[in-house]
Amino acid sequence: MTGSAASHVLPVLPVGIPWVLAAVLALLDGRRRWVGLLAAGGLAASLASLFWLASVVLREGPVSTVAGGWPENVGISLRADALGAAFALVSVGVILASLLYELALGVRWRAFPALVLLVAAGLTGLFLTGDVFNFYVFFEISMTASFILTGYREADYQVRGAFVFAVVNLLGSVVFLIGIAALYSITGSLDMRIIAQRTDVLEPVSVIAVATLIFAAFFLKLGLFPFHFWLPAVYVGSHPPVAAILSGALANIGGYGLLRFGAGIMPRELELGSTAVLVLGSASIIIYGALQAISRRDTSEVMAYSAIGQAGYVILALGVAGPVGYAAAVVYSVVNSLNNGIVFLAAGLRGPLVGGAFAVGAFSIAGVPPAAGFVAKIAVFKAAIAEGPLLASLALVALVFVGGALSFLYSFQVYQRRFMRPGDGGKPGPRAARLLVAALAALVVLLGIWPEPLVSLGEAAAAVLAGGSG
């Protein structure tokens, strides 16, 4: 754990660069081109440091640093492990793509680049922190910035969407905060590792109440089935890059939180709920999301319901638990946020190049071979087969098949409606934005053809969780 000076600075870089830059850029006019490019440069630097961090973490295990040089367990710690690094990488990647896309379209708000940087800083912070209260603070930083971003372009329905989004998510945050306070009260610590050790020896009854609160908060955040009501209204209204940030980066909080708090800190409580509630729940989420998506016409509405359904696979993998299930959940979350990023960005543009990119995203959602979605679906399949009794695994495999078929159906309905209309009159949009979307699609195909890094990252992340639960 303790290493050279470089390894102490390393976890701070991905958080610190966008954070400091955001504070500076908030004073400048973000509509100027160079300010936007500076923000993109900062995000790229953060992404580069995350790649470095991920490679160090994969080679040497978790890297941690304590703020202000306090002794371990006294100061506030940042602890980067494979799980956090994987989520941070994909989130910052999607945010960077969305920012570049908006730069190509032309930024309309002076605060836009600074807000995007704040979302990135908050997200990387919460993925890399080792302290539950800091998790909440970083979470609020990214959430508050994204409330404002949802209202971007300031159409009335966007402001109303932002209001709904803010109120619902604040309720979620409050529930989560209460959960943290309760966790502190029963374990006497805010450090994730210590809490994980102490919840293992506590009476399960006291932990279950806390676990319910925290899981409910993340379900709300991820927009999962019983708590999904706010999600379509928000995703449909917002401007394409904002929708991509919300669905591709911010929604990761839910998946990561369930993995970190469920699998890492309260594995017994997760297990108690998993077999019945999570598996049945994931079935209803996948089918419900897919059916709703089929019945919609508007591209972004279909994709919003698709996002609800896709989150179900993460829950399914999580419900299976064990290293295989956790690895599948990580891989699926990563691929899912890339898919969401592509389809929401592509939904704002027209033209054959974008159509192709959208098709790749749709293939990936449906889990058709050349795209990365295939790898993710395979991982979920493996997890489903690993589930004990034959009947249960048969049911899960059937569920994954049906879900895949349904998502194939709705993605191509949308594709047909949107990109295959003869005499498409719309403007194709700026060239740079179209190239960017195509590049994202190429990345998804590349990950599908060469899945080795993705899968090993997923396995390393699962190993962290399985080891942490002791």
Add this chain to the structure above:
Amino acid sequence: MILYSALVFATIFASGTFLLLQRDLLRVVVGIVLVSNSAVFFIISAGLTRGAAPVYPLESGPVSDPLVQAMALTALVIGFGVAGLLLAMVYRLYVSHGTVDGEEIAGHEMRQAEALERAERVPEGEEVPAEEQDAEPAREGREAR
């Protein structure tokens, strides 16, 4: 003491939740403020020790848990900032719609969107009738209320 704190917490949280479910957006904001303050109260009562203020030099005897106070302070500041943001959003909606009633704003928007759609679609002459028929009864129901 625990029962007393639990009752206070429950009352504040329940009032906040009740206000959250109102149509008036200002009440919703007040509801959020109440709910987030109930969380602050909960944090304070989750403290591990009770006693004198944790300020140096310490007197003898028990000292109250300083960590929850730091947490409560952070949560308060966040809640304050977010309440300001929400009020700004409500004001923005009030400026463009002249009302802070959620239902009225939604109805207003729906009419605007339909007017826009009609203006865009009629020249092309495709698919208008089916969708208009769908939308019509819903709109009337809203106005009648």
